Amino acid sequence: MSRSDELPVPQPTPGTRAFGLPGTLAQRWNAFAVAACGAVVLVMGYRHRWTNDDALIYTRAVRQILAGNGPVFNVQERAESSTGTLWQWLLAAGGALPGVSDPLRLAVALGLLLTVAGYLLALDGTRRMLRIHRPAGALLPAGVLVLLPLCATWDYATSGLETGLSFAYLGGAWWLLVRARTLRAASEAPAGRGRPALAPTAFALGLGPLVRPDLALVSGVFLAALWLLWRPPLRTTLGWAGAAAALPCAYEIFRAGYYGVLVPLPALAKEASGTQWQFGWDYLRNTLDPYLLWIPLSLLAGYIGYRAYGVCRARGASATAGTPAAPDASATAGASATPDTSAALGTSATAGTPTTPDTSAGLGTSATTGTPDTPETSAALGTSATTGAPATSTTSAEPDAPAPPGTSAEPGGAVTTGTPAGPGGAVTPGTSATPGTTGALGTPATFGTAVTPGSPAAPGTVTPGTAAPVGSAIGGGSAVGASLPHGVPVRRWVRWWGGTRDGRAAPRPYTADAVLVGAPVAAGLLSAFFVVKIGGDFMHGRMVLPALFLLLLPIFLLPLGRAATVLAGALAAWAVVCGLLLRPPLESPDDPRIVFDSHTVYQRVLGDTHPVGQSAHTERRLAFSDAARHTLRTGRHALVLRLPHDAGYPVVPLAPHVRAPVAAAEARLGHAGAVLPLDGFVIDTLGLSNPLGAHTEPTSRRKAGHEKPLDRAWVVADVTAPGTRVPGVDPDRVRAARHALTCGPLPELLASAREPLTPGRFWSNLTGAWDRTRFRIPADPVEAERRLC
Structure with missing residues (x-):
């Protein structure tokens, strides 16, 4: 894990308590929580096992493949009747195994296992995401509790359709994206191995259109997020694009030549390119209203708003002189800086005078006065970090560059050559500050103690036992090159896409987290938009479940805390009521569009509680x-x-x-x-x-x-x-x-x-x-x- 990943929350030491539980106990609890959620899906999905008429459409095509007639419904004409291409071929592969005589029973078993796998991968992906910053904390089920008690979740864990494969793809894609974020962090560590081979990840993310045509939206969003997390060079980008598009494009060529059209026939029959907003909205309500889903969704939205309010309040408090700043707050005059603050973010380090992005201390601005420096006087562009005087090649260095022989480089990049200054003394050109006099890594200067408002330290000086606001240059030079705790250069926190030690582009840690969290949310919103646009479906809940699954992925689990505990308790209470009492109507009442509770309908029509064969x-x-x-x-x-x-x-x-x-x-x-x-x-x-x-x-x-x-x-x-x-x-x-x-x-x-x-x-x-x-x-x-x- 990179130092930048560890920055927002210091790493707990062995034996300490994190989020109220010892490390070992927290890990066991997290494993239990993930396994318990998967067990609920397995048990309830098995209790609701069934198949419908559309599942028989898949299995006839599978039987044609196994008979040697090709992927067709009738031997007399080449027509693609299977919406889920991968599901069809997966069933055909399973049907070829010895002892498998009924592809429909195989579809039930495989669909259930894939649904459970999708939930487990999704939960583990969220757990890994939270470990990036809080590796020893206990976690509580939260967003996943919205899905577990729904009849629609239990019904479409089987049904013989491709829904189970869809959940497996979505959960697996999320897990792979979190893994890519973790590898990004690890590659920036001092002993990082460089860029790993992520072409297999791109290949897996690109399979969405073959799972279901509408999952091409998810593939596109997740592939874009993968690129934003790594920002690879053109050659690697083309390699990833080729890996992602290889199988879908190859099959599309086969589809066009074999069937003569570009999409499966069900997509044409259902006119998936059409627009029926009112029907789509009615279908969405048919999913949300019977379970009172507005209650848990409102609770989750309230929790997110509460946390956002806390961040905004901390930022507002940091704007008051002398008030300690919370994480993510801006460094102003007299306010103590925290790991996420920097004078380079558009604020003068001493007087708090707002500056424009082009004149901030981190981009060629004096950290003491806010006066724009010229390239000849900016520490980031070859000047001394102590006096602002132009530095020679033997007296300056970039943050991660090695110092010339015989010199010592401060983490901020200033190369010193000789005599240490006494405590609190001025740091003159060619001298190095002694421990305790600077806010650099490894010194005992107190982090978070503010300089006196309106009284910036003289260039090259610092009050013993205090630290200049994070992001300001210690000697009046540029803030670029200054260091935060754990030795993370401010440069990585100031620039949107900063350079790493080997020259690769990388997002700031909190920018990478925003990309990671935003990917499933954006994909979920697009999926819900698509479902509403085309008018929904006639099966209750089936088309809404993937969108809801995506939207809740980043908050499937939450770190143990007071607010999270209250939220989890409220969600659990609703889940119990929903699971025991709330059921969808057999048929949508008084709607112009028919929507069925297909599971119950088939049970009654066939006279079989579990019609699986x-x-x-x-x-x-x-x-x-x-x-x-x-x-x-x-x-x-x-x-x-x-x-x-x-x-x-x-x-x-x-x-x-x-x-x-x-x-x-x-x-x-x-x-x-x-x-x-x-x-x-x-x-x-x-x-x-x-x-x-x-x-x-x-x-x-x-x-x-x-x-x-x-x-x-x-x-x-x-x-x-x-x-x-x-x-x-x-x-x-x-x-x-x-x-x-x-x-x-x-x-x-x-x-x-x-x-x-x-x-x-x-x-x-x-x-x-x-x-x-x-x-x-x-x-x-x-x-x-x-x-x-």
Whole structure:
């Protein structure tokens, strides 16, 4: 750990008490607190284990991969139905292991383990962050208590979806970012090893878009924070950028060439680029209101405000002459300076006269009068730190530069050559001050004792037993080169991005901390903004959880203290009430947008407390599944068509060109994919796996992700022979749809997914992916015919 990291809070010595607990006991308590929070997630997630229909969408694609058909939903067309690319391939890798027969059960187990891992990594990351300045302190769970009692947290610890992987990515990214901050500090230590290889960290942070497309926002923020923490040279920056973008860009090229579009089809079906503010706000409230989340969030905001008020009050007190300054306070006349104060921060060291940044003592300004120095008289630019006289190459040195042979260098940078001055005496050029007469490191001068207001010490002198305000030059020269306790040069605290001993750029310690803490907060705000912008989701809480997780990361744990103890107690009381009594509604009441408590709905519909296997879904008796199974048993080459509002399930012959034993058009895509064999053709009437339906224009806003119900005339026109009549489907609309399928970009859209994948087809898909992704057709076949033909 660097000296600058240790500066804000002195390191406790062995055997001392830190934050009310001995060091060993505090460490054991911290480990217990982290493990206990992880255990709560594990136990409650297991008690709420379940899967939903969308999980079956993933597992059908996984079964296709394991069968050798590629990452597709149907063997008849290349369509990407999985929103979480990494989750799909992770399940495929696990499904290839011996003894794994049901990918859905694997999804439940793996999702739960990844969720717990994400929370443990997040908690440990926050613990490591707090150790940077308070290595021996006990910590209390705080922000994490907001998430632990939520039903949504328990529900989506499993569900079969990619949410568990999302938590693992977010927790792991936070842990890696804290590690990068710690390595930054360690590299500045006297025995630091220099810059470590952080390309693997950049690679891991860049995986966000493959976990979920919207997590690209988190990747961008965390990668920017990594760069700000290190400020590497151009060559290293390019290396990090290449590592971060390597896998996402490679897969994007594969996606464009293989599928013919730039995003998974669910992103097109849900129009993730759209704007629906009111629906998004309603969805956010549907998550916050049932749990009274405004209470814990207000408590946390109040605690943060209380701590901020304390800092501001200390700064205000430091502005009064003779009043001891609290940390982060400015050094003024008569005010004792603390580690975070400096005359170079725009204030004259003696009279407290404000100076501009360009005339502060640390940037070429006299520390005694505030008078701007010229480059020829500034200690930082080659002058003596005692008299301000121009220094020769043998009488001055930069703060971290070695002194020439035969001379001695003060921490402030002034090189002395000879006779020590007596206590309190003037330090003349070419002499060195004796211990006890300067505020330099290693002297017994009292730290924090102010010089007399309005009576600056004469150049080269200092009152015995007192210290000049930190940041002022002891002899009237520049403050640059002066030292703080632990030997930290003021230069590192004055400049926004200061140089280190090996010439690398580095942020000030408190600037680095601000970058570290600000990264998850900024990412959380962006994630919440995105969720509200697109109109939310139809599953209660699912899309808000990652944003809330990010916002709370820096305060998952808090140092033990009086205020933190009161806060933790209040949060624990709310958590008990929430966990025992507060539950979300089964369906959003009186809202124009439907939001379900999906876990409870599936328990009731399936009649199973823990529907975790595929059989729990396929054994559900539905008119559709009965018709599909009957068609399979009879061996008919036919289409089972579900009419809108379950008006009927007519069975009609398929066209000869459809290479499938049976086809089915059904809105419950996961269920249909589980009922039909892998070589069956499942036509999604909501566009999640259907290239035609995904590119239609939205016609319904009632339910998120269900905004593009496909007119059945398109289905009949696409997979049946001309002249086929279907009860309940208007033949005129079927005729218009058949004609539209031959016009404009529609033939190329279908060819990009259905033609054999040759090198020429891959190149055509790749080069046309941008236009194909943006292409939309009217949902009404008659209007589509008019517009395209």
